[in-house]
Amino acid sequence: MNFWIRISSLDRRWVYLLMALAVIIPFFVNITIPIKISPPSQNLYTFIDTLKPDSGPILISFDYDPSTQGELTPMAIAILRHAFSKNIKVITMSLYPTGIGIAENITSTVAKEFHKVEGKDYAVMPYAPGYSAVILSIGESIKNTFATDYYGNRTDTMPIFKNVKNFEQIPISISISGSSTPYAWITYGYTKYGEKIGVGTTAVSATSYYPYLRTKQVVGMLGGLKGAAEYETLVRKFYHVKGRAMATIGMNSQSMGHILMIILIILGNISYFAIRKQNKRSA
Amino acid sequence: MSTNIWIWIAALLTLAIYSFLYKDNIVYKIAEYLLVGVSIGYSISITWYNVVIAKMVVPIRDQHNYLIIIPILIGFLMFFRFSRKQSWLSKIPISFVIGWGAGVAIPLGFQTTIVEHIKNTIAIPWFGGNILLLVNALIIFVGVVATLVYFYFSVPHKGTIGKIANLGIWYIMIAFGASFGYTVMARISLFIDRAQFLLHDWLGLIH
Known part of the structure; x- marks a missing residue:
């Protein structure tokens, strides 16, 4: 007793x-504990994997701050490595003022691994306030939403934006978020403009987004560190990528x-x- | 071991925050206040350069777009919240924000979170060879109805209604369990990130 x-x-x-x-x-x-790929992670991977270099740039929104980067940064890196492996162009941004530095740091670091050129293969957008207004504005014109990129270059002179006007030329927008911003992307991006939405979220929020997978309002989802590890596993299985597999290492x-x-x-x-x-x- | 001064600062601050797990102390408090101060300072500087300068000053100064002075002035009325006599002026920008927000958000939000989900719950797909799909759809259909009945308080939860409401409680408990499980995973993930930072980036003990 x-x-x-x-x-x-x-x-x-x-x-x-x-x-x-x-x-x-x-x-x-x-x-080594084997990592089983769940359907939401597989669906997001498959969607990006079917894109071609001329499919238009994908948009990744780093909607998080340092407090949740332990879970979210590995998935952002895995998606970037996947896209750059396939020579798919990438536009990154953040709806959070504290997320824009993370977006720039990760995008430029992963781009260096693949020798990608800023302005041609990828672009980082500066912070713009009012997240619903920003998404709606991208639906009308991304170059009007962001007149310059993060580094101050005019977007209308950048090769990556040559044939890109709005969501119609962006095959998928992925919100990597530790909060409710994926709701905004679904509401204003998918419902209003029919944009395909991918979600990368913290494990705490993952259960909130499962209903949107069932209704197909979301293409695929990475939930927490496990989702990131699943995506890393898929990318490493089919593409020759270097760099640390942070999520996979953490799964043990x-x-x-x-x-x-x-x-x-x-x-x-x-x-x-x-x-x-x-x-x-x-x- | 890292020779980067910023890695050292980040590592020592991480340890300072974790020192709270033993007990509250001055080192933890310094790190906590530093985090709050730096976060706010960083957000303000980003907002200043990307909003005030880029969206207000540059369009007027460089592009001579004087029309945007009108929304800027309306926005400034918000500061009258600090005046007792003129605080009514702040209601003007608030009315714009609420009017625009409600007008845009309500129809799209209704479509996104209610219409699509009702459609998907009602439309039970014929299994077409995969009986698991049908079973899954039925579980969700029964769960939605039972949970809604639990939150219907206009009739006493007795007899058949009581039994359905009890089933709703089971569904709610399972949902809470799933959320708790995911929450545990999230918290451990954050510690894994810090442990990797300390052992790999700082001390170089793991690859």
Whole structure:
């Protein structure tokens, strides 16, 4: 009985320590847990994979800030590597003022891996306020929405925008978000202009977007680190890409963390019922 | 180990934030205030250059587009919120924002979140060889009806209605369970990111 009382009153710092060990140890142990590709990730991958270099640029919106980049940056990198491997042009932007620096940093870093030229193969847009207004404005004219790119170059002189007016020439817009901005992309991009929408979201928000997959308002979705790992796995399987597979490396730690959580939940429940039973007997 | 000063600063600040897990302390507080201050300062500077300069100053100064002075002035009326006597003036820009927002958002939002989903719930696809599709559609149909019945409080939840409402509770609990599971995954993911940063980018212990 003393054991269960100890478990129920365990200092939470022991739980933190156990979780830290569960996450850190797998980095040093060479184990590979197979990653099964889920249909939402496969659908997004397949859609981008069927595009050709002349299909028009895809648009990736980095709608997140540093607080969620642990989950979202690996998926952004994986999608960029996929697009650049296929010589598909990419336009990146952010509906968040704090996301635009992340967008520029990641886009230019991945573009260097593939020797892509800024303005010709990819473009980074500056921050524009009012996210619904921005999406609606892109639906009318992307060059009017962003007169210049992030670096101050005029968009009407950039080769990437030569035959691009609005969503009609952009085969898919992908919102990578830790908040509700994918709703805005679906509402104003898909419903208003019929733009195909892809979603990359934090695991917390993933359940909110499953209904939109069923209605086909969203082409595909990457949910949390697992979604990012699935996309990384697909890209690495079919294309020769370099660089760290951040999400895939993290999945072993993720699995160990989940096992620890399950054990703790089971122990906590047994402890609760054991103590309750003991109290009833005492009464 | 990294020789980049910014990696060191980021690593030490990460450790400062995690020190809260042991107990609240001054190092954590400094890192927390620094995070809030830097975030706000960064957002303001981005907004200043990309909105105030790019969307207000440049069009007037370089393109001589004087028409945009009108919406700029209407926007400035928002600052009358700080005046007790003239605060009514701020209602003018607010009315524009609400009017535009409601006009654009309501029909599109209704179509996106209600019409499409009702259509998809009602239209149960014939299985065409894949019986799992039919079963899946029926589970969703029953779940939507049962959950809606649970939130229908105009009749007592007794008899058949009570049983359907109870089924609705099960659906809601399963949804909460899925959300909780995903939340656990999200929180561990954030720690994995920081652990990778510390062990790979900072200390160079893992590849």
